Amino acid sequence: MSENNIYKVIFHNQGKIYEVYAKSVHHDAMFGFIEIEEFVFGEKTTVVVDPTEENLKNEFEGVERSFVPMHSIIRIDEVKKQGTAKITEGSSKDGNVMPFPVYTQTGGDGDLK
Numbered sequence: 001m002s003e004n005n006i007y008k009v010i011f012h013n014q015g016k017i018y019e020v021y022a023k024s025v026h027h028d029a030m031f032g033f034i035e036i037e038e039f040v041f042g043e044k045t046t047v048v049v050d051p052t053e054e055n056l057k058n059e060f061e062g063v064e065r066s067f068v069p070m071h072s073i074i075r076i077d078e079v080k081k082q083g084t085a086k087i088t089e090g091s092s093k094d095g096n097v098m099p100f101p102v103y104t105q106t107g108g109d110g111d112l113k
Helices: 051-059
Strands: 006-013 016-026 033-040 065-069 073-079 086-089
Touching: 006 033, 006 065, 016 073, 051 086
Parallel strands: none
Antiparallel strands: 006 016, 006 073, 016 033, 016 086, 033 065
């Protein structure tokens, strides 16, 4: 991978669709997960502040790497320049993007069965 690569990663998380930008995306650290490192957000020097991007920046503040389940990934693109990170609603009556249903049964002790 080149030092100048930027990746746009779109994934489902708790009923919402996250669009984030990162310098590094891998699949080798944990089986079934995509590893996202070096998140990239807009500069604080701009006058107009996007509240959605600020929320994402706060959510991922201090995070060195994030592991997203493969089945939550919608798309990963290598892009020439960074866009605006955002969170959108995951389900709408008009939309055609829905998360793949995943059922996990937990026992009384919280362990997956």
